[in-house]
Amino acid sequence: xxxxxxxxxxxxxxxxxxxxxxxxxxxxxxxxxxxxxxxxxxxxxxxxxxxxxxxxxxxxxxxxxxxxxxxxxxxxxxxxxxxxxxxxxxxxxxxxxxxxxxxxxxxxxxxxxxxxxxxxxxxxxxxxxxxxxxxxxxxxxxxxxxxxxxxxxxxxxxxxxxxxxxxxxxxxxxxxxxxxxxxxxxxxxxxxxxxxxxxxxxxxxxxxxxxxxxxxxxxxxxxxxxxxxxxxxxxxxxxxxxxxxxxxxxxxxxxxxxxxxxxxxxxxxxxxxxxxxxxxxxxxxxxxxxxxxxxxxxxxxxxxxxxxxxxxxxxxxxxxxxxxxxxx
Amino acid sequence: xxxxxxxxxxxxxxxxxxxxxxxxxxxxxxxxxxxxxxxxxxxxxxxxxxxxxxxxxxxxxxxxxxxxxxxxxxxxxxxxxxxxxxxxxxxxxxxxxxxxxxxxxxxxxxxxxxxxxxxxxxxxxxxxxxxxxxxxxxxxxxxxxxxxxxxxxxxxxxxxxxxxxxxxxxxxxxxxxxxxxxxxxxxxxxxxxxxxxxxxxxxxxxxxxxxxxxxxxxxxxxxxxxxxxxxxxxxxxxxxxxxxxxxxxxxxxxxxxxxxxxxxxxxxxxxxxxxxxxxxxxxxxxxxxxxxxxxxxxxxxxxxxxxxxxxxxxxxxxxxxxxxx
Numbered sequence: 001x002x003x004x005x006x007x008x009x010x011x012x013x014x015x016x017x018x019x020x021x022x023x024x025x026x027x028x029x030x031x032x033x034x035x036x037x038x039x040x041x042x043x044x045x046x047x048x049x050x051x052x053x054x055x056x057x058x059x060x061x062x063x064x065x066x067x068x069x070x071x072x073x074x075x076x077x078x079x080x081x082x083x084x085x086x087x088x089x090x091x092x093x094x095x096x097x098x099x100x101x102x103x104x105x106x107x108x109x110x111x112x113x114x115x116x117x118x119x120x121x122x123x124x125x126x127x128x129x130x131x132x133x134x135x136x137x138x139x140x141x142x143x144x145x146x147x148x149x150x151x152x153x154x155x156x157x158x159x160x161x162x163x164x165x166x167x168x169x170x171x172x173x174x175x176x177x178x179x180x181x182x183x184x185x186x187x188x189x190x191x192x193x194x195x196x197x198x199x200x201x202x203x204x205x206x207x208x209x210x211x212x213x214x215x216x217x218x219x220x221x222x223x224x225x226x227x228x229x230x231x232x233x234x235x236x237x238x239x240x241x242x243x244x245x246x247x248x249x250x251x252x253x254x255x256x257x258x259x260x261x262x263x264x265x266x267x268x269x270x271x272x273x274x275x276x277x278x279x280x281x282x283x284x285x286x287x288x289x290x291x292x293x294x295x296x297x298x299x300x301x302x303x304x305x306x307x308x309x310x311x312x313x314x315x316x317x318x319x320x321x322x323x324x325x326x327x328x
Numbered sequence: 329x330x331x332x333x334x335x336x337x338x339x340x341x342x343x344x345x346x347x348x349x350x351x352x353x354x355x356x357x358x359x360x361x362x363x364x365x366x367x368x369x370x371x372x373x374x375x376x377x378x379x380x381x382x383x384x385x386x387x388x389x390x391x392x393x394x395x396x397x398x399x400x401x402x403x404x405x406x407x408x409x410x411x412x413x414x415x416x417x418x419x420x421x422x423x424x425x426x427x428x429x430x431x432x433x434x435x436x437x438x439x440x441x442x443x444x445x446x447x448x449x450x451x452x453x454x455x456x457x458x459x460x461x462x463x464x465x466x467x468x469x470x471x472x473x474x475x476x477x478x479x480x481x482x483x484x485x486x487x488x489x490x491x492x493x494x495x496x497x498x499x500x501x502x503x504x505x506x507x508x509x510x511x512x513x514x515x516x517x518x519x520x521x522x523x524x525x526x527x528x529x530x531x532x533x534x535x536x537x538x539x540x541x542x543x544x545x546x547x548x549x550x551x552x553x554x555x556x557x558x559x560x561x562x563x564x565x566x567x568x569x570x571x572x573x574x575x576x577x578x579x580x581x582x583x584x585x586x587x588x589x590x591x592x593x594x595x596x597x598x599x600x601x602x603x604x605x606x607x608x609x610x611x612x613x614x615x616x617x618x619x620x621x622x623x624x625x626x627x628x629x630x631x632x633x634x635x636x637x638x639x640x641x642x643x644x645x646x647x648x649x650x651x652x653x
Contacts, residue, residue, distance in 0.1 A: 152580075152633045157624075157628065266484045267487065270486075270592065284491070288490050300488075
């Protein structure tokens, strides 16, 4: 297990290094000059030189990349101030350290993701099991059709729709309160009420996908030889279902769940924009529209870190679920 | 239909090519045929958008609500209920600008399908090329291509799209100048293409790896066929099914992703009509006029559902064993 973790961590570091380099060079090298983007449409050469010096981009790009990477591991000095060890630079727009802003936005994204994940994992698995157990019946067919349609919905469609119906309707009764982020430590009730609608909208599509996936996997597992053997020697249907088929169907579910969690932790962009929640996704979109490259670079690295981290976690989980898997 | 059946009965067993068998299986799948027609309908609508709007007598650019008095109220919203739907404006009027929603949607579907189709073709070709190269050449090539796929898969997808779209656009034009529409379209296509081919590439690598060891491939090699001929004549015909199935799953995905980019404000900009940007406008006006969002939203759900059902049917037609369970 330790060797596995060590080997995979080295691989992850390699991937992150490549991603950081690719992102950095594309950001700073290809658009002839990021200062042009930051400086705006009416920019004189003198202004441009000042902007370049302020942004710390008057060096050649490889030198800048080296500075950026050493900044992450050893910290670096900026005109704006000292930036200690994991230094991701300073924002182009408000001169705040990038890392502070990311850490500031992180709780929103984490709350949104965790709450949504609890809803869609529980409901998705439950519905999938129900459909597989009652396979071929009216219930199964209804649930399969419903999940097909629901999984084809888009958050940018049902989000505003839900807001219009439940929050901003003309009547006196509002089923949900206005979506907002209140820190859990300040007011757990407000935290829950403010995030409830985003959780439900986010998990509608995911729940439908997980229902479809869990159902298909369970039905496949139920056709395996060992399941038939267990049934033939007299084991009850429910024991076989829960002890053998369910466990066997977990591996693909865990794989997808890991991928989904990893990408959601990097920022649930559309959900955050729809419900105007100040998370990492919104931060990324705002940095793009403001051409705030250091911020974007920071969010990109963080999101990539989450993806590789969850990939490793998923592989480690295989060993827990399937005793045949040996990690090495 | 009937004459051919009787002829079959008279002449005894008739050999059918795999293509004919697949077509027969597909034709018998009612859900598949219906969803095929729905998908076709969307493509026809997109293709004929100029013709339809000519017959209908409006275009997606004119601000009818601002020209003709009495259509929009003082706040900029349609005067008539339900977003201003009537005999003249079938799907209502856009709030503030007062453009016709029906033609906007027609042209929006046209733009989105054009982009999605281009990306699907490019991604499919790339997937075929790199997937088969990795599987057939093996060794160092396989290692390189597989690691490349791993790397691209570790990229945060949405973030990548949102972040690199403006950068790709500056490849073509100076950031200080106005970006022409074709540059925006090309940038969207490029960005979606770069991260769109890996799943197909991986599937084809696996399929080629298995096919490479089969006797008919070895026989072709022994009889002196060049690698190019082996790939063209022996491998490609055997991977048609995963390619087609993946492509049918890809296209609606690209439509919704491109729409999401427009929703986030980095896709196509005014005045180009775009399916996805209608959601961005809808998200601004939903509190007072939810009807505006209704038509683009419902049509997109129908499109995606039909395309996914079509994908399942294509898969079943090619591989009856996989069957819908």
